[in-house]
Amino acid sequence: MRYLVILVFIFCSNFAFAGSLSCSGTVEKIGFHANNKILLKLSSMNTSVFICNPGENWTVSGASYQTSAEMCKTMVSMLMHAKSTKADMGSVYFDGDDVPADCNSWGNWKAASVRFFLY
Numbered sequence: 001m002r003y004l005v006i007l008v009f010i011f012c013s014n015f016a017f018a019g020s021l022s023c024s025g026t027v028e029k030i031g032f033h034a035n036n037k038i039l040l041k042l043s044s045m046n047t048s049v050f051i052c053n054p055g056e057n058w059t060v061s062g063a064s065y066q067t068s069a070e071m072c073k074t075m076v077s078m079l080m081h082a083k084s085t086k087a088d089m090g091s092v093y094f095d096g097d098d099v100p101a102d103c104n105s106w107g108n109w110k111a112a113s114v115r116f117f118l119y
Helices: 002-013 069-085
Strands: 019-024 027-033 037-042 049-052 091-096 113-117
Touching (some): 049 069, 049 113
Antiparallel strands (some): 019 091, 027 037, 037 049
């Protein structure tokens, strides 16, 4: 029994579990990077993160879904509207291996998928 517990611990410790986080606030920045990626920074976030690519399907490790190029373009339009009207985004849900434990701990040049927002 003791060996089984040790094996389970070793097996589980070798896997990185993807992060999931909900951030809120207003859109402070929305940007474009030369490698064809869109960046987003909400007022509750410490830095901008890559969220999609308007030229191809977007996938990040740790998220089980993808964002199509068309949905990326739609999302950019919605985010630009939210920025221009200073709308409160409510909750924006991010998924992926680069997602931190809290909204103020994003690393530089990190990527995530946006699972859901409604404003």
